[in-house]
Every structure is written in C-alpha cells, then in structure tokens.
Amino acid sequence: MNTSDVQAQKRRYGIVGNSEGLNHAVDIALQVAKTDLSVLITGESGVGKEIIPRIIHDNSLRKTKKYFAVNCGSIPEGTIDSELFGHEKGAFTGAIGEREGYFGAANGGTLFLDEVGELPLATQARLLRVLETGEYIRVGSSDVRKTDVRIVAATNVNMAQAIRDGRFREDLFYRLNTIPVKMPALRERGDDVVLLFKKFAMDTAEKYNMPDPVELTEAAQERLKRYSWPGNVRQLKNVTEQISILSPERIITPEILSGYIPEDPVTHDIVPLNKRNEGHSFENERELLYKILFDLRNDVTELKKLVHGQRVEREHSSAPQVVERPITYYQPDVTYPVAHAAKGADEFQTPEEYVEETVSLNDVERQVIVRALEKNRGKRRKAAQELNISERTLYRKIKEYGLDKEDI
Template sequence: MDQTASPNVLVVDDDPVQRRLLKAAVEHMGGNAFMAEDGDIALEFLTTTRDPIAIVVLDLKMPRMDGLEVMRRMTQSGIEVPVIVQTGHGGIETVVEAMRAGAFDFVVKPVAPERLAVSIRNALKVDQSEERHAGFRMDPGTGMVSASPAMERVMHLAQRAAASLIPVVIEGESGVGKEKIARTIQRASDRRHKPFVTVNCGAIPDKLVESVLFGHERGAFTGATEKHRGKFMEANGGTLFLDEIGDLSPDIQVKLLRAVQDGEIETVGARQSAKVDVRLISATNKNLIEEVKAGRFREDLYYRLNVFPITVPPLRNRKEDVPMLVRSFADRFGREHGLRGPVSISPEVLAMLTAYDWPGNVRQLENAVFRAVVLCDDGLLTPDLFPQIAAQLPGYDVREAGAGQRVAVSDAPSLSMPDVPLQRGFAESQQRVVSGLSLGDLGATAKTGSAARGMINAIGDDGELRTLNEVEEEVIRFALQFYSGQMSEVARRLGIGRSTLYRKIKDYGIDAGKTFEIEA
C-alpha cells in the first residue's frame, strides 16, 4: 500500500468525541483511520495488526496508561512509528517530555483538521530525501513554515492583503519574519514579477534617509557627484518594503505622507515632484499607536499606513512551529553545507529547542541550527551542538568544546519547569516562580530579611503593606540585574516602553550602569 497516498493512522484517545473528530480529519485528507480508546488497546493493535500503521496520533492525558507510557512501551517493543502527540491539559514540560521520548510533532486540542493534516504529511515525508517538507504550509518563494493556528491566521491575512493594493503594516518583535511575510504578499499579488525593494529605516543615518528614499540630483548637496534614483523610483510599479518605519524622523514622515497620499515624491535638488506607482508595505517592532500618543509618529501618517495591520506573534507563543522550523533549517543548511545525506535531529534536541524561549525569535533559531549543522560531523544534531541554548535551560550541562570535540550532556529525567497550560502561552513556562508562600510567610520573610532570590516582599519591615512605588522600584532594580542591564529586554519583560523605563529609572534615582547585588 502506498502510505503516502493513503496512510493508515492509529488514533488513540479516551474521549469518544475526540476520536470521531480525529477520524473525520484523517479520512478527509484521504487516510484510513483506526481507533483505540486507551493505551493497552493501542499497543495490542500495533503488535498484532496486519495493516502497516504509518502514523500514531496519541493523546497524552488518558486514564490507566498515559501517552508517555505508551511511547515508552512502543520503544521497548521496537515499534518505530512516528507519533504525533496531542495535549489539551498539559503544559510545556509535558510536551518537552514527549519530544524527548521521540514524538515527531505535537498539536494542541482542539486541533484543526488542516493542522493535523500538515503534521501527518510531514511525518510521512520526513525520511524521504526529496521534497521532505512538501507537507509544510510553506510559501515556495520565501520559505515560510507554519504549523500553529496563530501563524495560519497570519498567512491567511497575508493572502487577503495580496488581493489588493491596500497599505499593510506588519508588526512584531525583531526576528519573527516580517520581511518574509512582506515577500509572501508580494509573490501572491499581481505585482509578483515587479521589483521588491527593501529599506531598513533604522539602519540609515538621519541625514541620508531622504536621499536614500527619494533620490537626489547631481550637485544637490556636497558629495552628490552622481544622480541617485532613490528606493521609491527603484520600486516603481512594484512593492516597497519599509522595515522599522517607526524609526523615521518627523521631517521624513512628512515627505512620506505626501508620497503615500498623492503618489508623488520630491527628489532632493529637483525642481518638480515625480509620480510613482508603489505598493507600500511597512514593518515595525514598536507599538505605533504608543509612538503616536508620545508624539514621535505622525497620527495622519499612522492612519494612512495602518490600513491593514498584521501582527506576527513571537516564536515563544507558537511553539508548534519549532519542530517544523528546526527540520526545515537543518534540511536547507545540510544541502548548502554539502552534507552527503539528510541531517537527523535527536529527540533530545527537539525537546531542548522546544523548551527554549527564543528571545531572538525565528532568526535566532535559524542561526543556532546553522551553527549546529556546520559543526556536525556525522549528520546527527545532538544537544552538545547547542551549548548557548543548553546553558540557559535547567537540566543540561553543556560546555563549549574545541573543534571536532563532543561534550556530554547531563542526563536529567526532565526539565525543571512548571506545568503551564499551553493555551496561556509558552513564555510563562520559562519564568522564575515562587509558590507556596502565604502572606504570613511574606511578612516573616520581610522581618527576617531572608527574602529568596527573585522574591519581592509585599510586607515592609514595619509589618505593613509597602507602597506600589516601593515595590515597583525593587522590581525594576531586580530586572536590571537579572537581564544584565539590557534595557530593551528589561522593558519588554516588564511590559513597558523603553522611554517609560528610562523615566522610571531617573525618577527612582537608579544607577542603570551598576550591577545590583541581590541578597540570597
């Protein structure tokens, strides 16, 4: 039987409603669904059936025998079938355990049929050398890989935006792939064969921004020995992507407003304005409406640009994408690096990379995999090839080695992290938490001065509640020490803007350059 065309899928779930839904999803994609209501039945079926099972869709939370135990017994029995685990009640620790046990992928209940189909197709393709990622939701021109519902919504919005010339603003943290989204819009639009010109507004000196964007005539200013067309003219008839648009100065914002509003640009040194036909897509890692309120971004320009906003979630909030991204990057870099065979990824690596919070988002993950592939000698990615990541996660002891050397990883049974529900977001799972203390404990701790590291006392030395200002100052001091004075990271973690953070530091008289010592 051609498993790729008509795969046999074993669905293991104690909930009869879920079994029916999953059965319908499997059959909708052209597969054959076999059902098991618990782990014992599933294991017996796998060891006795004459029908070769291509994929197991396994619920992690079941009575008598949970999904992790089913996977362990499958390994003991030598049953090598890709497993897609589904969870609705567990958290990041449960998912990490499943990935460590060898799960190919995971989905979060309630899983959409399209999402399950993508995961099944990927599992069927993973051992093939050609088109290994044909099942991914991937744009062929940009390499966008998505599996999470959040990114599916982003891609849907991108397709809708491509159907018109509506101005688009793509918002999201650095490294989430805003330019890839812009290219996806361009390639799906009527302008796919026209120029796509990118400008990083934050990387151009203020004195050169006008010339770079709108061009200049020869002799327009000192050093202008040649005529320069400018990015708007280069993109004429096509698409102009303005990255970090929130960094533009007020003077340039005025000129940009005219270009957007009237379709005209003023070349530096020219006597007349010029007409341009440009599809404008902007991107920013700032909250533009907050920039408008603070007076740093023109309100009229904001409403001209922000007609069709698309918000790209950070990678820590869409961990379903991590296994797919890792496999996609490893496959691409393996080919580019000239490796003879496909790059394999150990279950421990998938568990570790899924657990990590990725402050640098997809760009950081891509660079980490690139480094690992370059250092890999035998085609297998192992945790020792990711020392910077392992060093930031509990349960791993990886030290940088010399070229060609392997370093052992500590054998921890599981990552020491709280079991946070997936629906609340993966970022919470990496936070340091202190639990089990009552208000009385807090008061006693405050009086004895024996606060634990990371513990903020609500009770002062006098036994009374402290003021909000006192608590806020202590939180800011701790955050500055905890994140080594990295202002952007401190502001992001505290949920405030950098300007607000600087103001509070000044108000509280905090020396931001000092390393704050917190008593243990």
C-alpha cells in the same frame, strides 16, 4: 482561510511551520495582495517578517513591476530622504549626479519599508504625503513628481510607545496600518520550532556536504519548545547551524543543547543578532568561523588522505607505518589537535615522530587571513570576498592580529 492556497504559498517560499499564527499571517497577505492597501507587519526581530511583502507583491497585479526592499534603519539620517525620494544634481555636497530614489524607481510596483519605525520625523512627513497623494519632491528640487507605489512596511518596535514618545507620527501609523499583519514570536508557535530545526539541520548538512543532518531526541525537542527564543527564527537558525557544525554527536540530547541555549527558558542571555550592524556583524564572524572550521576539517581530511597514501606506499616498500587518526570535530573552548603539516614525501614522519600540536582558534583564523591576503597579493577586497566576510570585518581582523604591521 483557504488552507490549500496558504500551504502552496508556504511551499513556494520555503516557509516552514504550521502554527495558527503563521498560517493566519500568510492568509492575510494573500487576501490583501490584489488590493493596493498599505500593510504593516509587526513582530519581534527574526520572526520572518520579510517574506510577507514578497508574497503580497508576487500575488498582486503589480507582480511584473519592480519590487524593492529598503531597510530604513540601516540608512543614515542624512541620506535617507535622498535614497527614498531622490535628489537633484548639486542638491548637497557630493551630489555629483541626480538620483531617482526608490519612490521613482518603484513606480507601478511595491516598496517594502523594513524597520519603518526608525524613520526620522522629517522623512515621516514626506512619506505621509506620498502615501496620501502619490506626490513627492526630490531633495534639492521644487518640482512635484507623481508615483504609484504600493507600500508594505514592517517594524519590530512598539509603535504605540513610539507614538507616545513623539518618535512616530500617529497619522502616518494609521495610514500604514490599514491592514495589520502580526507575525507571531517563535515561542508562540508550538511544534514549529522542531520542524524549523529539522529544516535548518538539513540545509546545513547539504550546504557543507555533511553525511547526515543532526537529529533531536524527544527530550531535546521538548527543551527547544520550552526555550523562549528571544532572537526567534534567526536565532534558531544560527543555533542549528552551530550544533550541526560543532557537535561531534549527531543525535542531539538536552545535555548537548545546554551548550548552545541557556538552561533558563526565559533568559535573554543570547542576544538577538542585529543584521543591520554590518560593520561588526555576528553573521560575518560566524561565516568566518565556519569557513575556518571547514578549511581546518578539509585540511585534516587531505592530510588523512596523504597519510593513507603514504602508508600504502610505505607498506609496499616496508617502510615505517604512520598511525591513522580519526577526523576530530572542533569543540568550543577546546584546542584543536592537528598533526604536523605534511612536509613532503621524503620528510614523512614515523609514528614516533608523529606528534600532536595544539593551535588555538585565533591562530587558525590568523593563518586563514594571512593565506587569503598572500594569495590575493595583499588585495584586501579580494581577500575579503574569498573569505566571504565584509571588508570592514577583514580590516578589523587585520588590525587585531597586527597584520597591518607585517609585509603581506
């Protein structure tokens, strides 16, 4: 293994970790990059398979040509052939114009077929043909076209089982698997888990302008290493973000970790997140939640500034003082104390009047959505963009909170 090349690639792509399995995967990617051999990357969901095809393409002779990543599992069975191989005008109802398809568009370049194990059998036959001969036919056409595409595929399904079940063609498997690359599960990477936690903690602190990233005690590091991480690096990233944002403590102990990962090191209670399930994606929910929490924190900070400003003003005019409140972080399952919204300078409250009111997270979420809808004059697409969530999630939330019955 050329260690310095491997280290350079890891720096280039922001890959964190130094375990043997990870270094080996990057090394193989580098070694095969200059060939046109097909590569099949295997590994559990969330282990970081997507980076390997990028390394291969960027270090290949095709690097100046197109690179496409296609998630085969997220494309409906009815349209996958047309997406991959293109279609002619009028090939099926709704085919208003012709479509080139990825195999045509990537000519000369690289195509990354993620979740290749999910391809329907008919598409597998087409894929085998193009891999063996470079030939393919658009849907609704009889013309044979030629293309020169390098295929890198990835899967998290057990291919041997899929072949036994008749869900995946054995001949295609061998064709794709010319060079196998195995991405190890996070639980097999030893200290990498701690390095990754540090990276994600720093990224989160930077992203949200936090003064200091969270840090792990020695015991907490051991606890992270003992846990089985069924959702792998993706799960660790989410957990680190959650801790960074939700924990008022910045030094993380095993006790604090217990609120975020199960005590039982091998339990699969925390379900791996499914990126493909866009309509009800946890990533979207999480983003919305983070946004709410940050809006809330910003509101409190603003309020604090306002209170401070008012206090200074009133001190000068010997008016009654207002008690300053520390900013509180949100804690799961705890209602959040907020001061009454500032009403305007003249209506400002005295300490006696300054009451705490609790709002649930749902109330806050509802308010944030109403605010975004009002601001965008009911335009849901714009509101969803502003909230950084998908339109489908916004529609669902609107229904959930009965906002569709309100005049916004």
